[in-house]
Amino acid sequence: MAICVYCNKEKDTDEMTQEHVIPKAIGGNLFPTNPFSLDRVCKRCNNLCGAYIDGPFIKNWLTSNVKSSEIAKYADISRHPILPLSYFGILDDIKFGDKICEMWLGPTGDTIYHFHEPYPEIDDISPMVGIPTYAKQKDVDPGFSFLFVRSNNPAWHKTIIFSFVEQFKKI
Known part of the structure; x- marks a missing residue:
């Protein structure tokens, strides 16, 4: 005890x-x-x-995005690291049925659109980047995502893909 x-x-x-x-x-x-x-x-x-x-x-917007921009400066791309993505928020003009669309940027400015049902909200907790920590798995729609790779440098491609897969592994 x-x-x-x-x-x-x-x-x-x-x-x-x-x-x-x-x-x-x-x-x-x-x-x-x-x-x-x-x-x-x-x-x-x-x-x-x-x-x-x-x-x-x-999972605060500022904390998350500062981390993703700073870590890329020191990453050894030859080791194909998984890097955090930058969150840009919900795109109000793009929807798919009842699903909302969140926009993310990958390590080289790659555009990612993540469609999913809105996450549950609690009034006295500020919004979070990605799935809120208080959400129960049964209440979360993993949705689907599209990745548009920006970099034409093949040295970055594995890092971009690995980072995307890590962020959206439940999809």
């Missing part, structure tokens, strides 16, 4: 998870020792933190 540092409730040891106080997505995954992690956080509290605290920050 252990006491969760967030909810202060006693839980079985197998219910405890590692909480990254500074999320991995913004550099909190230090190796071999991560001073920004806690071992005594129950699964429920850890999931709630991810859905309502870490997620909205990490």
Whole structure:
């Protein structure tokens, strides 16, 4: 038995998870020792933190797009890395039935159109880039996407495709 540092409730040891106080997505995954992690956080509290605290920050439009523009400057394209995409928002003039269209840009300015049913919204949580962290899988329509590759440099093609597939792997 252990006491969760967030909810202060006693839980079985197998219910405890590692909480990254500074999320991995913004550099909190230090190796071999991560001073920004806690071992005594129950699964429920850890999931709630991810859905309502870490997620909205990490999936914020500004955070997401700065990360995608900065990481491309340092990527070794010969290793075909997966790079984050830039989110541009919903295109109100383009629809397919009840599906909305979101526009993304790939690593070399490649245009991506993602059609899907609107994600569920919660009034007091700001919009997020991509699938909201609080959305249940059964409520998410993966939709379909179109990728228009911009680069005519074959050295970039695998990185573009790998990055696209990683972002839209559920489609």
